[in-house]
Amino acid sequence: MATPNVILPEKGKNNILITSALPYVNNVPHLGNIVGSVLSADVFSRFSKLRDRPTLFICGTDEYGTATETKALETGQTPKELCDEFHKKHKDVYDWFEIGFDYFGRTTTEQQTVIAQDIFTKLYKNGYMEERTTTQPYCEKHEAFLADRYVEGLEGRSITRDLKWGTPIPLPGYENKVLYVWFDACIGYPSITANYTKDWELWWRDPENVKLYQFMGKDNVPFHTVIFPGSQMGTGDKWTMLNHLSTTEYLNYENGKFSKSRGVGVFGDTAKETGVPPSVWRYYLLANRPETNDSQFEWTSFIQMNNSVLLANLGNFVNRVIKFVNAKCDGVIPEFSADYKDESFDFPGWINDVNGQLKEFIDDMEAVRIRAGLEKLMQISTLGNNFLQYRLDNANLAEHPERTHTVIGLALNLCYLLASITSPFMPSTAESIVAQLNAPLLSIPDKWDHSALKSGHKIGKAAYLFTRIDEKKGEEWRSKFGGTQASRLAEEEAKAKKKADKERDKERKRLKKEAAKKEADALEKKEAVETELPLRGKVAEEQAPPPAAAP
Numbered sequence: 001m002a003t004p005n006v007i008l009p010e011k012g013k014n015n016i017l018i019t020s021a022l023p024y025v026n027n028v029p030h031l032g033n034i035v036g037s038v039l040s041a042d043v044f045s046r047f048s049k050l051r052d053r054p055t056l057f058i059c060g061t062d063e064y065g066t067a068t069e070t071k072a073l074e075t076g077q078t079p080k081e082l083c084d085e086f087h088k089k090h091k092d093v094y095d096w097f098e099i100g101f102d103y104f105g106r107t108t109t110e111q112q113t114v115i116a117q118d119i120f121t122k123l124y125k126n127g128y129m130e131e132r133t134t135t136q137p138y139c140e141k142h143e144a145f146l147a148d149r150y151v152e153g154l155e156g157r158s159i160t161r162d163l164k165w166g167t168p169i170p171l172p173g174y175e176n177k178v179l180y181v182w183f184d185a186c187i188g189y190p191s192i193t194a195n196y197t198k199d200w201e202l203w204w205r206d207p208e209n210v211k212l213y214q215f216m217g218k219d220n221v222p223f224h225t226v227i228f229p230g231s232q233m234g235t236g237d238k239w240t241m242l243n244h245l246s247t248t249e250y251l252n253y254e255n256g257k258f259s260k261s262r263g264v265g266v267f268g269d270t271a272k273e274t275g276v277p278p279s280v281w282r283y284y285l286l287a288n289r290p291e292t293n294d295s296q297f298e299w300t301s302f303i304q305m306n307n308s309v310l311l312a313n314l315g316n317f318v319n320r321v322i323k324f325v326n327a328k329c330d331g332v333i334p335e336f337s338a339d340y341k342d343e344s345f346d347f348p349g350w351i352n353d354v355n356g357q358l359k360e361f362i363d364d365m366e367a368v369r370i371r372a373g374l375e376k377l378m379q380i381s382t383l384g385n386n387f388l389q390y391r392l393d394n395a396n397l398a399e400h401p402e403r404t405h406t407v408i409g410l411a412l413n414l415c416y417l418l419a420s421i422t423s424p425f426m427p428s429t430a431e432s433i434v435a436q437l438n439a440p441l442l443s444i445p446d447k448w449d450h451s452a453l454k455s456g457h458k459i460g461k462a463a464y465l466f467t468r469i470d471e472k473k474g475e476e477w478r479s480k481f482g483g484t485q486a487s488r489l490a491e492e493e494a495k496a497k498k499k500a501d502k503e504r505d506k507e508r509k510r511l512k513k514e515a516a517k518k519e520a521d522a523l524e525k526k527e528a529v530e531t532e533l534p535l536r537g538k539v540a541e542e543q544a545p546p547p548a549a550a551p
Contacts, residue, residue, distance in 0.1 A: 006197045007056045007102055009210050016048045016055040017203050017240060019189045021216035021224075022062035022107065025086045026071040029093060029268045030258040031297055032251035033217070035285040040246060040370055041215035042099045043286065046424035047365045047373075050444045056203060060105035060192045061087045064166040065181030072165075079165040083108055093268030098278050098427050105192035107184065112191035116184050117170040120159075122235040124171065132158065159183040186228035204240050211243040213368070218247050246368045249290035253297050254478070264482035266297070274477060279426035280306050280466065286425055289371050299474040306469050309378065314418070314429075315465040317384040321411040322436050322462040324392055329408065335455045336409030344403065345391065347410070354383055354414065355448050361421060362444070377421050384414045412437065412459065413450045420444050429465055436460045 009015035020041035023029055029038075038059060045057035063083040072082045087106055094104065123129055159180040160169055166178025178184075194200040203210055214224055225245065232239040252258075258265035266274075271281055284302050287309075288295045325331060340347055361376035388411060390396075397404045415433060420442050423430035434441050438460040439453060453459075 006199070007054060008197070008199055008202050009056075009206060010054045011209065014053045015203075015206075015210045016045075016053050017210050017212045018045050018048070018055065018057045019212070019214045020057075020059040021214075021220045022060055022185055022188050023090055024065075024067065025061040025063045025083050025090070025106075026067050027086070027260065028089055030260070031253075031266050031268075031271070031281075031285060032258060032290075034093075034097060034268055035251055035289055036217035036248040037215050038094055038099050039097065039282065039285060040248065040289065041213075042101075043370055043424045044213060044215070044246070044365070044368055045102075046100060046427065047444070050420060050423060050441075051362075052443050056193070056196075057100065057102045058105075058189060058192050058196065059101050060103075060107065060188060061090055062181070062185045062188060063087070063106055063108045064178065064184055066161065066163060067181075069163055069165050080108070089269065096272055096278060097268065097282065100427070103192060103196035105188075105195045107188040107191065109191060109195055111194040112184070112188060113167050115191045115194065116167045116179055116187045119187060119231055119235055120179065120183075121170055122237070123231060126234055126236060128234040129159070182223045183227060183231065186223060187231070205238050207238065207240045210240045212240050213244045213246065214242060215246045216248075218249060221245070221247055244368060249292070250294045251285075251288065251290050251297055252294055253482075254299070255296065259482075262482065266481050270481070273480075274473075276306070276469065277428065279429045280310060282426055283310060283374070286370055286374050291369075291371055299478050303469045303471055303474050306466060307471075311466040311468055313378055313385060314381045314422070317381050317388070317411075318415050318418070318433055318436070318465055319462055320388060321384075321392065321408065321415060322459060325408055325412065325459060326462055328394075328397060331459050331461075333409055333412060333453060333455050333457045333459065334405040336405040338406075338410065338451045340403065340406040342403055344400075347406065350383070350387060351410075351448070351450055354380060354417075354450075357383065358417070358421075358448055359446075362446070365424075374425055377418070377425065380414070380421070381418060384411060384418070387411060387414075409453070409455065410450055413448075413453050416442065416452055417445075417448050432463060432465055436463055 009017075018041050021037040023033065023037070041057060041059070045055055048055040061083070063079075068079050068082060072079045075082060077085075083106070091104055094101070160174065160177045161180050162176065163178050166181065167184050168175070169177045169179065190200060190204045193203055216224060224242070229241055232241060253265035256264065258267070260267060284297075284305050287305060288297065288301075325333065338351075357376050357380045361373055361380070364370075364372040364376060387407065391407045392404065392411070396407075416437055416439060419430045419433035419437070421444055422433065423441060430441060436459065437453065438458060442452065
């Protein structure tokens with residue numbers, strides 16, 4: 001019997017299992033970490049659910065390994081205390097960014113140990129492992145081996161580590177060893193699912209009925225495409241295997257890199273300090289998602305996208321039509337016909353244009369082309385704005401009431417469609433739109449229902465979806481979050497040049513001193529040569545043998 005109130009796959013349906021790369025527990029994620037995994041996965045999860053598919057979105061903190069032990073030593077905590085602290089920090093960040101996990105767990109659980117040891121044991125029994133003895137640097141003070149990534153010249157990687165913090169190796173003689181974190185971490189996906197529901201195998205042991213989508217930054221690809229699937233296959237068990245891998249390049253900050261230690265860039269726990277709502281952050285990160293190349297976070301473009309795209313396009317369209325209906329129609333949708341035609345405008349052609357963009361939106365999202373899907377959303381909103389031009393005003397309402405009522409009805413229904421397709425990207429914005437329309441959020445349809453909101457339906461009050469950001473804020477935030485890295489790099493280059501000049505002067509002095517010494521040595525040598533013969537003659541004279549005795 002299935003666990004109540006949990007999401008499970010359904011026979012005959014397109015069941016979608018989504019994982020985001022497990023964030024490592026010993027730091028706070030920056031914007032690049034967020035868009036590269038959890039945010040992208042969240043968008044696809046929300047889209048899939050709005051397409052009425054059984055969808056499970058799983059993530060959690062990756063907590064074992066050398067880095068955790070090392071960080072705990074630095075902070076004076078136990079590994080568990082450190083993990084508890086940062087697990088909460090991660091969860092708080094993702095909650096603020098409106099990441100809708102179905103379950104956010106962690107790898108330091110009993111289920112993780114059980115499943116990881118089961119996989120390890122089967123790989124061992126099936127002959128996919130070999131025992132090797134290696135020599136490693138060892139710290140007697142901390143009773144720990146140095147992580148092999150700090151040592152040059154090692155070949156290959158073992159799947160065991162000499163640590164205390166990790167999943168124990170289930171073999172005699174290996175009591176002081178644990179599983180390598182990257183062998184262990186990916187097993188966190190099924191183990192976290194097992195902590196979510198006892199029926200976890202319905203998701204992870206049914207490749208015929210479940211499609212697995214995994215989201216991550218490019219650095220994590222080898223572990224998810226070699227180690228994890230290789231481990232699954234090596235067990236000989238039936239596993240749900242990778243169906244689609246969605247990866248990103250790097251998101252850089254103002255022509256440089258994010259750095260928590262140097263206070264450079266916006267991190268998950270500091271974005272809220274700007275006062276800018278999560279929807280704007282989500283939109284900007286997704287519009288800038290580094291899908292094929294590295295991309296840049298820049299304050300200038302951040303503000304420009306809010307003001308010129310979100311506010312001027314989507315926000316303007318929704319606010320304009322809802323305010324007009326409240327002001328001129330007492331908030332009630334007037335009688336209108338979706339089949340209305342006149343010579344002033346090609347209404348059927350415009351409806352076809354909306355449906356054409358909707359189809360492209362769905363195609364892009366099915367293929368996990370998230371940036372392209374977001375662009376189609378804004379193109380549909382642009383169709384709405386263009387539709388209102390010269391057709392929604394007092395003069396048209398007075399002179400052409402039937403046509404204006406049709407514009408109102410179709411525009412409000414386009415707002416309704418926009419709420420659904422906006423929801424995966426900006427869930428709070430979508431909630432605001434449907435609240436203003438006084439209607440529930442609908443699934444994303446294959447074809448737009450342009451009469452879903454009927455004549456006589458009373459809508460809610462208008463509210464701004466977005467507010468303008470003063471361009472001067474850019475300098476304030478740039479200063480607050482470390483300034484442009486370009487200026488810092490220039491400063492660092494100046495310091496480096498000064499240091500190089502100093503070293504060069506020092507070297508010049510050394511060479512000058514050395515040259516002077518060589519000159520002095522040469523002069524001394526010359527003097528020695530000049531006195532060599534007379535001295536030898538004098539010695540010879542003084543040491544001449546006595547004359548022979550007379551016969």
